Amino acid sequence: MKKNWWKILAVILLLYTVIAGLLMDVPQLREGNLDQTIRNLHFHVPMWFGMMIFFTVSLVYSIRYLRSNDLKYDHKALEFVNIGIVFGILGLATGSIWVRFTWTDAWWVNDPRLNGAAITMLVYLAYTVLRGSLEDEQQKARISNIYNIFAYAVMIPLIVILPRMTQSLHPGTGGNPGFNVYDLDNNLRKVFYPAVIGWTLLGLWIASLRIRLKHVSYKLEK
Amino acid sequence: MLNNLSETLTLLKKDVTLEWRNRYAFNGLALYLVSTIFICYLSFNLKQNQLNPITWNVLFWVIMLFTILNAASKSFMQEGQARTLYYYTIASPRSVIFSKIIYNTILGLLLSFIGFVFYCFVMGNPVQDIYLFLLNIFLASCGFSSSLTMISNIAAKANNNTTLMAILSFPVIIPMLLVVIKISQNALDGLDWSASDSFLLVLIAINLIVIGLSYILFPYLWRS
Numbered sequence: 001m002k003k004n005w006w007k008i009l010a011v012i013l014l015l016y017t018v019i020a021g022l023l024m025d026v027p028q029l030r031e032g033n034l035d036q037t038i039r040n041l042h043f044h045v046p047m048w049f050g051m052m053i054f055f056t057v058s059l060v061y062s063i064r065y066l067r068s069n070d071l072k073y074d075h076k077a078l079e080f081v082n083i084g085i086v087f088g089i090l091g092l093a094t095g096s097i098w099v100r101f102t103w104t105d106a107w108w109v110n111d112p113r114l115n116g117a118a119i120t121m122l123v124y125l126a127y128t129v130l131r132g133s134l135e136d137e138q139q140k141a142r143i144s145n146i147y148n149i150f151a152y153a154v155m156i157p158l159i160v161i162l163p164r165m166t167q168s169l170h171p172g173t174g175g176n177p178g179f180n181v182y183d184l185d186n187n188l189r190k191v192f193y194p195a196v197i198g199w200t201l202l203g204l205w206i207a208s209l210r211i212r213l214k215h216v217s218y219k220l221e222k
Numbered sequence: 223m224l225n226n227l228s229e230t231l232t233l234l235k236k237d238v239t240l241e242w243r244n245r246y247a248f249n250g251l252a253l254y255l256v257s258t259i260f261i262c263y264l265s266f267n268l269k270q271n272q273l274n275p276i277t278w279n280v281l282f283w284v285i286m287l288f289t290i291l292n293a294a295s296k297s298f299m300q301e302g303q304a305r306t307l308y309y310y311t312i313a314s315p316r317s318v319i320f321s322k323i324i325y326n327t328i329l330g331l332l333l334s335f336i337g338f339v340f341y342c343f344v345m346g347n348p349v350q351d352i353y354l355f356l357l358n359i360f361l362a363s364c365g366f367s368s369s370l371t372m373i374s375n376i377a378a379k380a381n382n383n384t385t386l387m388a389i390l391s392f393p394v395i396i397p398m399l400l401v402v403i404k405i406s407q408n409a410l411d412g413l414d415w416s417a418s419d420s421f422l423l424v425l426i427a428i429n430l431i432v433i434g435l436s437y438i439l440f441p442y443l444w445r446s
Contacts, residue, residue, distance in 0.1 A: 066442050123393035130390060133380045143379050146439050147390065150372060153431050154394045161424060162397065 007205055013198030017042050020191045040098045042191050046199040047091030048117075053200055054084035054207070055124070059152045062145035074141035075214040077148060078131070081124055083207040087199075088121050116159040123151045226320075229313050233321035238328075247296055248329065255289045255337050263344040275348045275410045282341055283362075283403055287395065289337065290330045290363060294370030295387050297322055298378035315444035319375075319436050323368045330367035334359050350412025358409060361425050362402040369394055369432040375443060401425050 021042035058080035065073035095114065096107045103109060130147055134140035241247055262281060266273065273281075309318055338359060342349075349355045370391055377387040401421050408418040 066439075119393050119396050126389045126393055130376070130380060130386065133386055139379070142442060142445075143376055146443050147376055149439060150376075150435055151394055153435055154369065154397065154428065162400065 006201055010198055010201035010205060013194045014202060017191060017195040017198050021195065024191060025187060037098060037101050038188065040094060041188060042195040044091060044094040044098055045192070046196045047087045047094060049196045050200045050203050051084045051087040051091060051120075054080045054087065054203060055152060058084065059149060062148040065141060065145050066149075069138070069142075071137065071141055071218070072215070074145060075218070076211055077145055079207045079210045079214060081127060081148065082210065083203045085121065085124050085128075086206075087203055088117065088124070092117055092121070112162055113159070116162065120155055120159055123155055127151065226314060226317050229317035230320045230324070233309075233313060233317055234324050237321060237325040241325075241329075247293065248332070251289060251293050251329075251333055252336060254292060255285070255333055256340055258285050258289070259337065259341050259344060273345055273348075276407070278345060278348055279403060279406055279410055281345075282338075283399060283406070285341070286334050286337055286362070287366065287399060289333055290366045291370060291387070291391060291395075293329050293333060294326050294367055295374045295377070295384065297326055297371060298375050310444070315441040316437060318444070319371070319440040322375075323371050323433065323436065326367040326371045327364050330363035331360065334363045349406075349410055351409045351415075354415060354418060355406055355409040357422075358402060358405045358425075361422070361429065362398070365398050365402075365425060365429045365432065366395065368429065368436065369398070372432070372436045372440070375440070379443065398425065398428055401428070 021039055026036065026038050058077045061073045061077035061080065065071075065077060092114075095117070099109055099114075100107055108114065127144060127147055131140055131144045134143060262285070373391040373394060374387060377384075377390055380386055401424050405418045405421045405425065408421075
């Protein structure tokens with residue numbers, strides 16, 4: 001029980017996110033057509049926070065694998081990439097719905113952030129394809145972890161720096177398109193921060209289950 | 223360090239000599255490049271200077287990207303298993319990757335300048351700021367060649383699958399390509415350099431990251 005407190009926390013935070021996120025008062029802006037769709041903030045933005053966290057964690061495990069040659073770390077790196085991909089796809093899906101109802105009538109617009117996100121997905125899907133194309137366990141681990149590190153380092157300019165340099169439809173562009181603390185309403189913040197923590201913990205939970213499964217099946221195979 | 227440097231130079235010299243003797247890669251690639259450009263010229267059914275600058279720009283970089291991709295993917299294929307093992311015993315992995323990166327960069331630079339000249343010859347030359355454009359070509363071919371060298375080695379480990387090479391390299395190359403297209407668009411429009419300097423910095427930074435990472439990661443890749 002003591003070890004599982006964070007899982008309970010995740011459930012509580014997510015229940016709170018869903019209930020408060022959908023029912024609580026949101027600021028009504030006179031201009032623009034954001035309106036009630038701002039509630040998507042609690043579902044769309046945490047996905048990207050989660051994705052970046054998981055890919056970074058995966059990067060750390062990849063480095064640890066290369067330093068130690070211990071397959072345990074390789075399994076962790078793989079599963080964190082997998083959960084990152086799931087979060088990325090959910091982020092694209094929620095974003096796509098948001099685009100449809102606030103910016104245009106289309107599901108996709110040509111925006112540096114969207115393209116960056118899509119390409120990030122391609123990079124990590126390529127990582128899974130690379131894993132599939134190799135047979136030997138150690139070789140697979142080594143080569144795919146090298147690719148993971150390489151891809152992460154080259155991807156960062158894409159999703160962190162480039163959108164700051166070009167026009168984007170996302171809020172706060174031209175300077176910092178990231179999450180701007182000064183713009184956010186206080187009420188939204190009460191739900192947004194718990195939402196980020198809640199979703200990330202949920203992802204961590206899923207990843208930890210899959211890592212355990214992976215360890216067990218690897219041991220059985222041996 | 224000095225020892226590494228001389229090793230790198232020796233390996234580089236070996237690559238260049240091999241290439242000079244049969245000129246297989248270079249001639250093949252140059253022909254590939256020229257015929258691609260010619261096909262584009264014929265398909266657009268152009269009279270001179272009719273192409274919209276944006277199309278001109280994008281088409282040029284797509285052609286260059288594929289040519290350099292082909293050039294880089296050859297770099298590890300021509301080495302047999304036995305020869306790789308031999309290098310392993312006589313040289314440090316870092317010298318190997320550096321010599322390959324330098325070799326591919328030289329090849330990439332030659333190809334892109336030839337490509338540029340021929341492309342202008344048939345498609346017309348709407349570039350207003352030629353110095354910026356040339357600088358951009360220089361940085362771009364360095365960047366493409368060095369990152370593709372690393373990727374081609376990864377793909378070579380995975381049974382030399384050409385599809386895999388494309389899958390692995392495109393996502394990694396796209397950020398660089400976007401920056402490059404942006405800079406060359408500025409050069410085409412003849413904008414002041416101050417409009418492009420931050421992009422140039424990003425491009426140089428990506429190049430440095432790629433070379434640094436290859437330096438750190440290649441020994442691990444080499445061992446397997």
